[in-house]
Amino acid sequence: MTDAELPAFPLGLRLEGRRVLVVGGGHVALRRVAGLLESGADVHLVSPAVEAALGDLADRGRLHWAQRPYAEQDVDEAWLVFACTDDPAVNAQVVADATARRIWCSRADDALGATAWTPATARTGPATVAVLSGRDPRRSVALRDAALAAVEAELHGRRAEPSRTPRTGGRVVLVGGGPGDPGLLTRRGYEWLAEADVVLVDRLAPLAVLDGLREDVEVIDVSKVPRGRFTPQEAINDLLVQHAAAGRTVVRLKGGDPFVFGRGMEEALACAAAGIAVEVVPGVTSAVAVPELAGVPVTHRGVSQGFCVVSGHLPPGHPDSSVDWTALGRSGLTIVCLMAVHTMPDIAAALLADGVDPATPVVAVQDGGLPTQRVSRSPLSGAADMMVREQVTAPAVVVIGAVAGVSEGIPGIG
Ligand SMILES: C[S@@+](CC[C@H](N)C(=O)[O-])C[C@H]1O[C@@H](n2cnc3c(N)ncnc32)[C@H](O)[C@@H]1O
Known part of the structure; x- marks a missing residue:
């Protein structure tokens, strides 16, 4: 029996807070990083360039990114190493450096050259x-x-x-991934991912599921980072059509629900125009789930008889804004704001100017459903200050209305 035929020894690694080095910044690294973060690892990434979703994770403080080529000392403090570059010589060097220090190392391009298999x-x-x-x-x-x-x-x-008979022929499936926790992706979403040849993914989708895909699935990062890297919508539409036209099953994995500020219908229309079959798998929208994960109901008997979901990407009064904030303020509905981190001072000021009670509770939930979830609370009069003081950053859902105060101070909810 050769070394290659000996069975590997299985082990469950408890990575919480432990440093793991990932060398490389492409789609293989993205898969590994997503799985590692789900295990709570302290991920250190070394690569001169990275996929947009990895850059976004670094910007949000979820991993450490050294933007430079690999150097031998990078392996020094690591418990585990992943060599994921597209340069076999670099990968071999990473394995050699890790092995010299008795650190287990997985290698994306050459299983036999690695000391650990994923x-x-x-x-x-x-x-x-x-x-x-x-x-x-x-x-x-x-x-x-x-x-x-x-x-x-x-x-x-x-x-x-029994597993379903694989469907043949090119198609696009728009899958709503929920707010980021892979446990909130639907069963049908998982089923389609199991059949995918290509997955186009957004930064707010449940990235951890990428680690479970077959290694031959092509993962394309088409993240749109606010004020950062951006794949134009037309380019995304073209990719969907091109891959499906070549006979592939293309899963478009999105954050939340595809049709709630997700541009899902634009993609469906582009595919339909090109004669490509499209299926839509609804997702758990962050508009409802993220407040809920923080113990905030968007409706509550005797408190709120309805809610509206608004994009805050444009401030009240902006010439391109079509939202009637005065009417919203009078409506008695819970106001759920997405993409409103930067415009919250303007939104609060407009509502206050329209006579909304300054004591109205406001809650901002950042990174809902992720290990980094943070909840900030304030009355409407202090909402602008709260966003700055608590350093609320995207992605966050802000809820304005009496429901935001229903569970405040009650332990065990959220
Ligand atoms: C472009 S919209 C997409 C919404 C998505 N289609 C949905 O149904 O949830 C992106 C916004 O969703 C919200 N969001 C998505 N995931 C979130 C999360 N895990 N925590 C907080 N807010 C989230 C934020 O307001 C973010 O700016």
Whole structure:
């Protein structure tokens, strides 16, 4: 038996707060980073350039990015190393440096050159399913899916369903990914991801699911970072059409719901115009779920009989704004603002000027559903100061209305 044929020794690593080095900034690195962050790892990324979603994670303080080529001392403090560059010589050097320090190192381009292998994984409830089957990633993924179905049947009493016959022919599936926690992606969303040949992903989608995709799935980062890197919508539409026209199953994985400030219908129309079949999988929208995760209901009997969801990307009074803030202020509805971190001072000022009670509770929920979730509260009169004082940054959902005060101070909710 050669070394390559010996079975790998499986182990569950507890990475919370532990430094993990990822070398490389492309789509393979993105997959690994997403999975590592879900395990709470202290991720250090080294690469002269990175995908937009990785740059965004760095900007949001979720990982450390050294924007330069790899250097030997990078491995020094790491518990685990991933060599994910597209340069085999660099990857080999990373493995060699890690091995010299007895640090386990996975290598994206050459399994036999690595000291650790990354299994095909999936999580369901308290269970993590991880499958290694030699060096054939497709087989690992197929076995993982079969094992996952059995585990789910055991855990949840679900009937283990035989995997569906793969659908053929090019198509686009717009999948709403929920606010970022992979547990809030729907079952149908997971099913389509299992069939995808290409995944176009946004920065606010549940990035952790990328780590569970087959290794041969092409992942394309088309993030739009506010005031940062940006893939034009037309370019995204073209990519969807091109890949589907070539016979591929293209999953467009978005944050929240595709049709709530998600430009999903623009993409569906572009595909329809090109004769490409489109399916839409609704998602859990951050407009409702993010407040809920912080213990804030958007309606509550006796407090609010309805809610409206507004984009705050333009301030009240802006010539291109079509929102009637005066009417909203009078409506008695809960106001849920998305994309409003920078305009909240103007929104609060406009509502106050229109006579809305200055004591109206306001809550801002940043990074809802992620380990970095933060909740800030203030009466409307102090909302502008709160955004600055608490350094609220995007992504955040701001709720204005009496519902924001319903659970304040009550432990165990949210
Ligand atoms: C372009 S909109 C997309 C909304 C998405 N389609 C949805 O249904 O949730 C992006 C905005 O959604 C909100 N958002 C999305 N995910 C969030 C999260 N995890 N925490 C807080 N806000 C979030 C923020 O207001 C962010 O600026």
